[in-house]
Amino acid sequence: MPLVPCRACGHNVDTSALACPSCGATDPGKKISRQQRETRAFVLQLVVALLLFGGGSWYVWHEFMPVIKAAIVKQNQGG
Ligand SMILES: [Zn+2]
Numbered sequence: 001m002p003l004v005p006c007r008a009c010g011h012n013v014d015t016s017a018l019a020c021p022s023c024g025a026t027d028p029g030k031k032i033s034r035q036q037r038e039t040r041a042f043v044l045q046l047v048v049a050l051l052l053f054g055g056g057s058w059y060v061w062h063e064f065m066p067v068i069k070a071a072i073v074k075q076n077q078g079g
Pocket of ligand 1: 006021
């Protein structure tokens with residue numbers, strides 16, 4: 001069985017160990033820590049937010065630009 005350093009304390013533990021014998025951290029051999037999972041979730045939320053923001057901006061741009069243009073033209077013509 002391969003040994004890996006515990007993600008919490010660095011003590012060498014078996015990859016199949018359920019808990020670190022040194023510090024007691026659960027799943028010491030797991031490569032993805034909770035912090036990495038949270039970072040992934042954060043990045044995913046960021047991507048979704050950017051997509052929503054980008055789509056919203058595109059919609060507003062195409063929905064209101066003709067109105068704004070017409071208003072500017074009207075203002076220039078009428079004074
Ligand atoms: Zn440990």
